[in-house]
Amino acid sequence: MTSKNDKAEGAIDRRTFIKKAAITGSAVAATGVWGYLFYSDVPVREKAEKIYSFKDFRIAPSTLYPDLAVARGTDVEQMVRGVMEKLGGMARFITPGDSVLIKPNAAWDRQPEQAANTNPLVVGAVVKLCIEARASGVMVTDVSINDPYRTFARSGIEKATLQRGGKIAYPSDNDFIQTDMKGELLKVWPVFAHYHKVDKIINIPALKHHSLSKATLAMKNWYGVLGGRRNQLHQDINTSIADLASAVRPTLTVMDATRVLKRNGPTGGNLSDVSIENTIMAGLDEVAIDSWALQFLDLKADEIPYLKMGEERGIGIRDWKSLNVAEVQLG
Secondary structure (H helix, E strand, O other): OOOOOHHHOOOOOOOHHHHHHHHHHHHHHHHHHHHHHOOOOOOOOOOOOOOOOOOOOOOOOOOOOOOOOEEEOHHHHHHHHHHHOOOHHHHOOOOOOOEEEEEEOOOOOOHHHOOOOOOOHHHHHHHHHHHHHOOEEEEOOOOOOOOOOHHHHHHHHHHHHOOOOEEEEEOOHHHEEEEOOOOOOOOOOEEEHHHHOOOOEEEEEEEEOOOOOEEEEEOHHHHHHOOOHHHHHHHHHHHHHHHHHHHHHHHOOEEEEEEEEOOOOOOOHHHHHHHEEEEEEEEEHHHHHHHHHHHHOOOOHHHHHHHHHHHOOOOOOOHHHHHHHEEEEEE
């Protein structure tokens, strides 16, 4: 059977052939003209990626409350509540409906007793206070050095967060957006996108020794907002820490000094390097909080270059003794 596709085209005369050829030639010529007119030696590029900047998450200071609050005791939740009551309560920092991001130190696949990460009980207590202040959502996150799923689980932070009504955000490779850090060393860098989507940020660092910077505290804790090859920043670690603290201005800082890793930081591992101090401190001034925390590491503020840089940039002051500090003993 003959297929319809086998149908032969009828013969055409010379005049028809010339006419068709002229039409085809005109179309080809037109294509050439348009190609010439719109030709560019600049390669085709995708749409430029948006560059973000951090907003300022701070609240206004008030003389009605102390600058810094310190609580000592054995009940972690009671201590966290104690420092927050001294500072005016969590409602001073969180407005109903706020979305809150909590940044602990959750970098290492370690157990709580090893003090390489923030004490999960401290994280859980802060999450609970935010929920009580009617936050719309509380997210706990960190860009971990070790596997984040193992780190959050083994550190106890995952369990403590979920039990108190918060959520864990595990960063993936597609969760980072280019951010202008506006620093001397740190320029445009990939940052976990959720930092640009929340209303308030609470920093909960662990107080511990660091082999390069001598101490990893509130200002150093901001390394965990970054993606990319952040180990490159260790070449000038003090400037990079000052740049980070200049870029990320949190709503509140709660320093975990319940367990202090006094040696072999930041990873730790040996329980003999851990000192039980049962102390919590909170406030708005990260430079002052870090300066205060150094007593647990037998260091002074003038021994830490990034604290001087932070003071010179207006982040805070090193002389915490000149501030109004409220202390309370609980339990």
